[in-house]
Amino acid sequence: MRFNIKARAKNLLQPGEGLYQRTVRSGAWAFALRITEQVFSITRLIILARILAPNDFGLLGIALLAMMTLETFSQTGFQQALIQKKEDIKGYLDAAWTVSALRGLALFAVLFLVAPYVAIFFNAP
Structure with a gap:
C-alpha cells in the first residue's frame, strides 16, 4: 500500500464539505502539527543533553x-x-x-x- 501525499492533500479541503467538517479537519491538523513540534523539541533537548x-x-x-x-x-x-x-x-x-x-x-x-x-x-x- 503506497501513501500518496498529493491525493491526500487534495482531499483535505474539498469545497463541498461543510464548515463543521473543515473545522474539525483543520483542528486535527493543527493538533498534529503541535504534537510534532513538541516531539522535535524534546528530541532536540535530549540530543543536547547527551552532547553537552x-x-x-x-x-x-x-x-x-x-x-x-x-x-x-x-x-x-x-x-x-x-x-x-x-x-x-x-x-x-x-x-x-x-x-x-x-x-x-x-x-x-x-x-x-x-x-x-x-x-x-x-x-x-
Whole structure:
C-alpha cells in the first residue's frame, strides 16, 4: 500500500464539505502539527543533553531563558496585524521585515549588555 501525499492533500479541503467538517479537519491538523513540534523539541533537548556537559547544558538553559523572556516582552504584533488585514499587504511587508530586523539587532544589543548581570544573578561563569 503506497501513501500518496498529493491525493491526500487534495482531499483535505474539498469545497463541498461543510464548515463543521473543515473545522474539525483543520483542528486535527493543527493538533498534529503541535504534537510534532513538541516531539522535535524534546528530541532536540535530549540530543543536547547527551552532547553537552551538565554545566554547559545549564548555561544553555540560562541563555534560552534570557532570550525567550526578551522575545516575549518585545513582540511587535506586525505578524498578527498582517494576517488579519483583508487588503493587499505587499506594501507593508518591507516595513514589517525592517522592523523585525531592527528588533533582532536591538535584542542582540540588550542581551549583550545584560549577559553579565544574568550570569551574576544565576551565579554562572
